[in-house]
Amino acid sequence: MDFRAITLDPETEAFREEVVRFLDKHLTDEVLQEERRTGNGHHPLFHAALAARGWILPMWPVDEGGAGLDPLRARILALELAWRGAMSVSISRLITTTVALGLRAHASDELKQEVLPAVARGAALMCLGYTEPGSGSDMAAANTRSIREDDHWLIRGQKMFTTGAQNADYVWLLTRSDPDAPKNKGLTMFLVPLDLPGVEITPIITLGGERTNTVYFDDVRVSDHYRVGPAGQGWQVVAGALDAEHRMGKIEDRGIGDDGNLGTWQGLVHRLTDAGLRWSATARHPDGTPVIDDPLVRERLARVALDAEISFLTGGPMSKIVTAESLIRGAADLVDLVGPAGTLSADADGAVCDGEIEFLHRFAQGTAIYGGSIEVFHNLLAERMLGLPRARMRPA
Ligand SMILES: Cc1cc2nc3c(=O)[nH]c(=O)nc-3n(C[C@H](O)[C@H](O)[C@H](O)COP(=O)(O)OP(=O)(O)OC[C@H]3O[C@@H](n4cnc5c(N)ncnc54)[C@H](O)[C@@H]3O)c2cc1C
Structure with missing residues (x-):
């Protein structure tokens, strides 16, 4: 389209x-x-x-x-x-380009x-070491320790969902250097070379077939040369890279083009539309009539196509929300339209459109989570774009 x-x-x-x-x-x-x-x-x-x-x-x-x-x-x-x-x-x-901005x-x-x-020159790749088993949306609760010893630091802890670690040369690592300071004030950022002794990378394969990782740091000895920004000011250092990932601010300031947000995936909503059109061009209802003649099918396909266009036209952090929601809704709609064959994967007999709809249905789910969940993006929009008061979590 x-x-x-x-x-x-x-x-x-x-x-x-x-x-x-x-x-x-x-x-x-x-x-x-x-x-x-x-x-x-x-x-x-x-x-x-x-x-x-x-x-x-x-x-x-x-x-x-x-x-x-x-x-x-x-x-x-x-x-x-x-x-x-x-x-x-x-x-x-x-990922590397957002880290480059922080550096x-x-x-x-x-x-x-x-x-x-x-x-x-394409010779160095980075990955993001923010999320831990006990801290995701609340990144500032990171608990991976950095302990200063003379001219180097010892890093001890575990990061989760460190996407691309298997390809990367460095991890952009959020650590807790002062456990006694208030949450946002005891953090220090590092760019840790991933070939140091004590780093272990193990794969996690998601529902959508993407590879991400758990990364363990077992007293990894890192030179102070790899500290980024002052000790204790990691939160201020990471804020710019996060803004780039969230597509906050002007594109000129981000300076990395307009595809910084890992969660946008706008092209996938177009692929979904194409898959729906390809299916409808040949499929027939049980009574033999072409599905493309069915006004309900046409309306639902048109809605997926419209969502694809809207997600391309929406900018900044809103594009993440619109695209993830369009993809999840559109893929579910197409699986519903196609029926059971829509759930067959590419290698199965009878798969529709080479399993494209089935794949996108699985893949869509993660787009609402990584790079910040869409609920967190709603908060971001409310606070930073609409000027509303900070969201307060209800006490448990
Ligand atoms: C495929 C994949 C790749 C990823 N890649 C990376 C990566 O490269 N590096 C990295 O550091 N992390 C990565 N992540 C982690 C991702 O950023 C986190 O999963 C995400 O931020 C959510 O954190 P959580 O999983 O701990 O969920 P939680 O923070 O525990 O959230 C659970 C639920 O509560 C909601 N919630 C939490 N806080 C609020 C709030 N304040 N207001 C409203 N709702 C809220 C969330 O929306 C969610 O629905 C990846 C995740 C996935 C699935």
């Missing part, structure tokens, strides 16, 4: 066509199918191809390894990537020099 109403000027249209040609060449069916099989969230060759164009950090200046794209071109790049399903093989890239704002010059040029 493409309902775009804007005609681009010839130069901008030439840029869009360049992106399309790039994707034709590098985002092949084989690349996408491999991702569907592994749920790895990263494809080294596709990543290297993006890096060669400066498209890891598309809006960063060329002399910092970016492509210096203006916001319109960055948006075009993000949309074309989303449309073609590049999100799934770019999870590690998207650019808060890391020492030496650490920036060590890491940021490597990020831009």
Whole structure:
């Protein structure tokens, strides 16, 4: 589906066509199918191809390894990537770019020099070490300890759902350095190299087939060089990276293009629409009539298509909510329309549309959780965009 109403000027249209040609060449069916099989969230060759164009950090200046794209071109790049399903093989890239913003704002010059040029040339990947078994939405309750010893720190604890750790060189780690300080004031951020002794990464495979991880830190000895920002001010350091992930603030300030939010997945709602259309083109009701002639089927397909367009048009943190809700609702609607065959996976006899609807139905559920749950995004909208008072949790 493409309902775009804007005609681009010839130069901008030439840029869009360049992106399309790039994707034709590098985002092949084989690349996408491999991702569907592994749920790895990263494809080294596709990543290297993006890096060669400066498209890891598309809006960063060329002399910092970016492509210096203006916001319109960055948006075009993000949309074309989303449309073609590049999100799934770019999870590690998207995570890395949000960490890069945090590093650019808060890391020492030496650490920036060590890491940021490597990020831009596609040679360094990061993962996010926020969530723990006892703290998810309430990130500031993190309990992984960092203990100062002379010129280094000992890190001890466990992180959950550390997506992309299996591909990453570093983890952007939220730690508790002062257990006696108030919750938000005893935190310190680190960029911990993942090849240090004492780091153990174990896989978790989600319902949607994505690989994420548990990461254990068993007295990992980290040089103070890898501390980011002052000890005890981890909350202030992490805030900028979180804002980028939540798509808060102006795109110019985020500077990484417009696909920062890992939860948006807008292209998937389009894929869902396409799958529904493909199914309806050939399917028949038990009485032999084509389903596409059924006004109820047409109305429900149109609703999925409309949701897809709305999620592309919605910006900032709202896009996360709209997209996750559209995907969950639309996938459930299509499974309902298709009937039992809609629940057959790609490798099963009788699977509909190569199992696409079944896959998207499973995959949709996680989009409402990671990168912050949609309930937490509702709070964010209420407080930061509508200026409403902070939500208070009722006492248990
Ligand atoms: C596939 C996947 C990948 C992930 N990747 C990463 C990653 O790379 N790095 C990382 O650090 N984390 C990652 N996460 C963790 C994710 O960010 C957390 O799962 C999420 O923030 C929710 O935390 P929780 O699971 O502890 O649930 P909880 O915080 O315990 O929430 C449980 C329920 O309560 C609701 N709730 C909680 N607080 C509030 C509130 N204040 N107001 C209203 N409702 C509330 C939530 O919406 C949810 O429905 C990932 C999770 C998944 C599933």
